[in-house]
Amino acid sequence: MSHGKSFLGRMFLCAVLLLLPAVLYVDWVPHGSTLDAQWEQWKIKNEKNYNGDEDYRRTVWEQNLHMITTHNQEAERGKYSYKLGMNYLADMTPGEVAEKRMCLVNHHRGNFSGFRTQTKTKCYQQAPEDIHDWSTNTSVRTYKTTTPKNELPKSIDYRQKGLVTSVKVQGFCGACWAFSAAAALEGQLAKKTGHLVDLSTQNLLDCVTNMGCKGGHMMNAFMYVQENGGMNSEADYPYVKEEQSCRFKPSAIAAQCSGFQQIPEGDEYELALALLQVGPISVVIDSSLIFRYRSGVFYHPRCSKDEPTHAVLLVGYGETSEGEEYWIVKNSWGKDWGEDGYIWIARNRDNHCGIATDAWYPLM
DSSP: TGGGGGGTTTEEEEOOOOOOOBBBOOOOOHHHHHHHHHHHHHHHHHTTTOOHHHHHHHHHHHHHHHHHHHHHHHHTTOSSSSOOOBTTTTOHHHHHHHSSSSOOEOOOOOGEEEEEESSOOOOOOOTTTTTTOSSSSSSSOOOOBBBOOOGSSSSSEEEGTOOOOOOOOOOTTOHHHHHHHHHHHHHHHHHSSSOOOOOOOHHHHHHBBOOOGGOHHHHHHHHHHHHHTTTTTTTSOOSSSSSOOOOOGGGGGGBBBOEEEEEETEEEHHHHHHHHOOOOOEEEOOOOOOEEEEEEEEEEETSSSSSOEEEEEEEEEETTTTTTEEEEEEOOOOOOOOBBBBBEEEEESSGGGGGTTSEEEEOO
């Protein structure tokens, strides 16, 4: 089956740097005392304190400021479809940022389970026949719609339909997989009950057999919730930005999961149709080039479709007045990053950044 390489055996180490207390967007390069003032303001807003290397960090910051300013000026002239901003990473070199990139960890398929204790149970359930067509030659079932292509609407945005909670901040913990999974479950819960509830990312971080703050995969989270009989809410089990012992409360179940499915790998049209029929979907993208994203439709020729590394939530798609198609993606790097915590990724451009490479959703 062609989906093997993006199966649940792949686990992702998420971006752990993006604790963004504030973002300073600069579209011009100040000089002299003005530059000094900007530097001091940026340090205060981003809570920066240095131990002997401030001169070096200041030099890197100025280089990044120049790069971002140049990029944004060229974007104004039409060279790029997106703009950048000076954020928490602005005192780091590209090499230093690259060291914090996500990595893939192989986990043997036969030993995979949602719990930290290695129990094996059947964790897949067929969805309604009028929506899905099932593959029969594998234990992993793949979504395939029967909806005609001409029925796809021009735009979808589940934020406007009450299926998306507020943007979260994962901090220095690589728990993107847990945020993505919890957000997908929140959408299905709201769709089923009419109530939008923040679910506990910490519950998943502490209790799922992933690598905690060192990475994981959202399938593990869905499997855990199904096998465990449910998960807690954020109110009952709040996020603390570090992995702790499992403290699940059986008496306070907020959501359950009856199964999960994968979208055909690399197929943006199937992804759009699944989004239409199902709701918000967990996806994984290459985030190596989006750290300084500010606004616009993100397209970069080096954004890989084969090496997605960061789990996020797909909540919709649309098109600009200039005809640029884009996906609406919810991140977990805070509201001060990107478009109030979201990024628009180029759509129907050869699976840009791997948006459709490894997409899953839970069933309720």
